Amino acid sequence: MPAPVRAVLFDMDGVLVFSEDAWFSVFNETLTGFGHRPVSRAEFDAIYGNGAAADRDAYMPERRVEEIDAAYARLFEAHLGEIRPNAEAVPVLAELRRRGIRTSVATNTTAPLARRVLALHGLLPLLDATASADEAGAGKPDPAVVRLAAARVGEPLEACLFVGDSRYDEAAGAAAPVRFVGLAHGTGTRIEQLGELLALVPAAAAPLNSPV
8 A cells, every 4th residue: 555645846837836937938938049940839748847957968068057947037028927727726725734734846847936936826835845956956757856855844754646748757766766647747646737636636535546
């Protein structure tokens, strides 16, 4: 029998907020600013969420990750209005807190930018912690940021559930290892809407129905 779920870890982009349009603009502005060609939306969608280190390796090998992160942070200011919150995020986080479930974000977005986005949409006060790739030393699909998110809520990985929407999230969850729930993603434990998560975590002491 799996351990009771006492914490839920969330990917940010695509789960708590929808920021694909903003990141598409920021990514292409970064590329052109560094003298590279912009990418199509289809090409961007195929790599969305893989983190600055992977972006550097694939598109800007002459740049340092720190330079790319700085460009993202600078350019993102003009595109904050393009980010849409997941309408179910606030009620889900509030209900998990009411049930005694700890929550954290595990994101490839840098810590200052992630906290800015979460605060902008009223999500930061509802989370117990945040963890970002720049703090963990590696981005997903590396499991470091997932492990850091669990550590920051003071729970072992076996007591956590990780909700993500991409293959990078799923791979990080498998490597951590932690039970993974795909939001409109994957062939394992899967939900189509964020609110469906509440049926998997009915109370702080209740076990997940089935492990991934």
